[in-house]
Amino acid sequence: MFNPDALPVYRAGIVGCGRIADSIEDEMAAASSWATLPYSHAGAYQRCARATLVAAADVNADRLAAFGARRGVPALYPDYEEMLRRERLDLVSICVPTRDHAAVALAVASHAVKGIFLEKPIAGSLRDADAMIAAFRARGIRVAVNHTRTYDATYGAIRGLIASGALGAVVTVVAHGREGALFGGTHTYDLLRFLLADEVEWVFGDLVPGRSFDPGVKGIVAFAGGARAMISFEERAVAPFELDIVGTEGRIRAGNALYPELWQIDRAGGRGLIRRGFPGAYDGRSGMLRAVEGLIEAIEGGPAPLSTAADARRDLEIAIAFHLSSAKKAPLRLPVADLDYVIDDPWGRAG
Numbered sequence: 001m002f003n004p005d006a007l008p009v010y011r012a013g014i015v016g017c018g019r020i021a022d023s024i025e026d027e028m029a030a031a032s033s034w035a036t037l038p039y040s041h042a043g044a045y046q047r048c049a050r051a052t053l054v055a056a057a058d059v060n061a062d063r064l065a066a067f068g069a070r071r072g073v074p075a076l077y078p079d080y081e082e083m084l085r086r087e088r089l090d091l092v093s094i095c096v097p098t099r100d101h102a103a104v105a106l107a108v109a110s111h112a113v114k115g116i117f118l119e120k121p122i123a124g125s126l127r128d129a130d131a132m133i134a135a136f137r138a139r140g141i142r143v144a145v146n147h148t149r150t151y152d153a154t155y156g157a158i159r160g161l162i163a164s165g166a167l168g169a170v171v172t173v174v175a176h177g178r179e180g181a182l183f184g185g186t187h188t189y190d191l192l193r194f195l196l197a198d199e200v201e202w203v204f205g206d207l208v209p210g211r212s213f214d215p216g217v218k219g220i221v222a223f224a225g226g227a228r229a230m231i232s233f234e235e236r237a238v239a240p241f242e243l244d245i246v247g248t249e250g251r252i253r254a255g256n257a258l259y260p261e262l263w264q265i266d267r268a269g270g271r272g273l274i275r276r277g278f279p280g281a282y283d284g285r286s287g288m289l290r291a292v293e294g295l296i297e298a299i300e301g302g303p304a305p306l307s308t309a310a311d312a313r314r315d316l317e318i319a320i321a322f323h324l325s326s327a328k329k330a331p332l333r334l335p336v337a338d339l340d341y342v343i344d345d346p347w348g349r350a351g
Contacts, residue, residue: 167247
């Protein structure tokens with residue numbers, strides 16, 4: 001007889017106790033747009049029946065202490081390598097600034113961990129990403145990258161509709177948002193690749209000035225199957241994140257402040273579009289929680305996480321390609337040859 005209590009519970013630890021590890025849930029709970037909690041690494045582990053958050057590490061003593069008190073985590077370390085040596089962790093979240101991803105990931109991979117939940121973008125450069133992927137593969141470590149929307153059940157339902165032919169052949173996607181070409185960008189590129197089940201051939205765009213950190217971008221992402229995604233990201237934009245997916249037979253609109261709308265050609269009554277009921281997808285499990293559950297499933301021999309380290313490398317490559325395209329004022333075909341190009345990260349944000 002099946003006994004869920006007999007399933008193993010995985011010991012989890014977090015490196016970096018900042019916003020995405022913990023406090024972003026306060027922001028999302030107060031936001032005008034909708035979001036399903038948990039929305040942080042700590043929250044996801046503490047909601048997952050198959051994981052227990054036992055340790056955390058951060059070089060900032062005050063932040064570490066606050067995290068421990070808020071989350072009830074007693075094993076707190078200023079040195080993450082000491083945490084790795086002492087805690088016998090199965091799962092490790094890497095929530096440090098992007099420039100430190102490679103060093104921390106390689107250190108984590110040298111210990112007997114089973115899975116890594118990694119913040120995006122995967123690394124500062126494609127060369128670092130390649131080194132990380134090689135280490136993960138050599139040690140058989142499963143990796144889920146936090147492209148949150150890719151794990152969300154609502155976007156999973158949209159992918160299913162597209163795959164079923166509900167929209168016919170996808171022609172264009174328009175992506176709006178108050179995002180940047182790198183941080184918000186990798187979320188979007190990963191989601192588009194997931195929804196269309198397709199890969200990018202070339203990009204063409206201009207960076208949008210206005211802030212020193214992670215400028216926005218206006219441009220085109222060209223998919224091998226013929227679809228074109230129009231990207232419009234800038235800090236001053238009115239619209240929050242939103243997609244308009246248009247095919248030969250219909251369209252879907254969805255976003256942070258918009259429950260998905262499904263429209264299809266009215267074959268019976270005329271030439272226009274009529275709105276259909278969007279299939280139910282909400283099950284109370286956030287994208288973050290589903291990411292942790294999927295990582296555990298992959299560790300136990302199931303399918304790979306929906307956003308792997310290899311996926312995240314492709315997403316970083318698209319972001320870099322936009323920077324290079326903007327500088328050259330010309331389309332740029334993938335793969336990107338410059339493995340050492342780094343998008344400046346003066347704020348040192350993680351996630």
